[in-house]
Amino acid sequence: MPKVLISDKMDPKAAEIFRARGVEVDEIIGLSKEELAEIIGKYDGLAVRSSTKLTPKILESATNLKVVGRAGIGVDNIDIPAASAKGVVVMNTPFGNSITTAEHAIAMMFALARQLPEADASTQAGKWEKSKFMGVELTHKTLGLIGAGNIGSIVADRAHGLKMKVIAYDPFLTEERAVELGIEKVTLDELFERSDFLTLHTPLTDQTRGIVSREALAKTKKGVRIINCARGGLIDEEALKDALESGHVAGAALDVFAEEPAKENALFGTPGLISTPHLGASTSEAQVNVAIQVAEQMADFLLDGGVTNALNMPSLTAEEAPKLKPYMALAKKLGSLVGQLAHDAVKGISIEVEGAAAELNQKPITGAVLAGFMGAYSDSVNMVNAPYLAKERGLDVREIRHEREGVYHTLIRVAVMTDEGEKSVAGTLFGEDAPRLVELFGIKIEADLDGDMLYVVNEDAPGFIGRIGTTLGAAGVNIGNFHLGRRDGGGDAVLLLSVDQHVDEPILLEVCNLEGVKTVKTLSF
The missing domain is CATH 3.40.50.720 (NAD(P)-binding Rossmann-like Domain)
Incomplete structure (x- = not known):
């Protein structure tokens, strides 16, 4: 026992x-x-x-x-x-804590709609200011969700009971899952433009940090009300303060802050602000x-032997572990690459193995791909809980095995299905244990995926390599390795540059403004 x-x-x-x-x-x-x-x-x-x-x-x-x-x-x-x-x-x-956090978000929404904290303070101070606290109804209002996962879907369900129209932005939400939840899937810009109430239910990652930025707030409907019971740092607090003071944002209810415990914050005292001390999970x-x-x-x-919500490597037999380790490392890097480059409107993902990889247990390989893919947007995803999160969002995951051996002794291909069609990356192992990218969106390219990198798509024309090298050098960015691939001479070319430090936005803008550049993005492995 x-x-x-x-x-x-x-x-x-x-x-x-x-x-x-x-x-x-x-x-x-x-x-x-x-x-x-x-x-x-x-x-x-x-x-x-x-x-x-x-x-x-x-x-x-x-x-x-x-x-x-x-x-x-x-x-x-x-x-x-x-x-x-x-x-x-x-x-x-x-x-x-999902239901508790979702209910707190709904409670904050009611408090915003009827100005409950201000009305309570006023009444208990001996005033009777009925005309001062004119609220709004939730019925028939549009609720915008940033994130429609576990908590977001519960909020949507409660909002439907209030007769609200629910729209959502979530790159991992499929159309089928949206229909099941009764949610209209929209772009981020459309969500900002249409929402009467906007609530956040997404993890804090490099991609979601500051997602409600000054620029985003400028796109919102005048009189929008914003709720955040997810993570501090998702909202630009200074920009929100300005929007509240100008009246563009009618109210904001925050349970989380960029710095906690938030005993001091620039937002405190701003008209229209309701705040609680991270109470999302605080119920018996x-x-x-x-x-x-x-x-x-x-x-x-x-x-x-069942494993649920594990935060480290899943148990493997002594025989499987040493064999699978390099394949899982390759799979996670490929998943991370495609996740960073093709995450929007992803309907499904397929993991295809051939050669030596096809002789192994594919489940850990699939788990590693999903952990890399979804890990770009959540800091708590690993190969154990990633399949659950993918299923929760209705992501169609397919495993394909080929016993054949092709050009490479072993090959793992990861493809995502998007509105723009299929996009795939492929990799192999050099020397049995060194992960190597060999194909990127149909372009043959060999590259190590490690550390900070820069992904550039440009017109294949003379002089470009010199221009980008000069630009990065002038900005103090040292290039470690330079990987080039292209479809045809004079067509599109792809550069993968490993760099010694993260490339900041001003430098990215300089690269983006170079003649012939079509796409620039930072990558991290």
């Missing part, structure tokens, strides 16, 4: 589930690190919240530990690299949910 230790205060339902499933459980709260190290060797699983710190030193004593479950999202208290090296799976419960039900989920996930793993 597997044995689990619950070392942090957790809802009693967690222990009940373990015992009901046939897992022995001890609840010992408030252990010092020395006490935990002394007893951890007896347990197959460890269930924690945020108080217990799982350090490399404690892991040294965890001779039987197979899984650590965090009842919640954050895992700063767990040394994941050390756990991975020890062969311990680390799980969290990222969806246990949510705390019960995460306890139940962590117990179910850990029991599934210990009893059946």
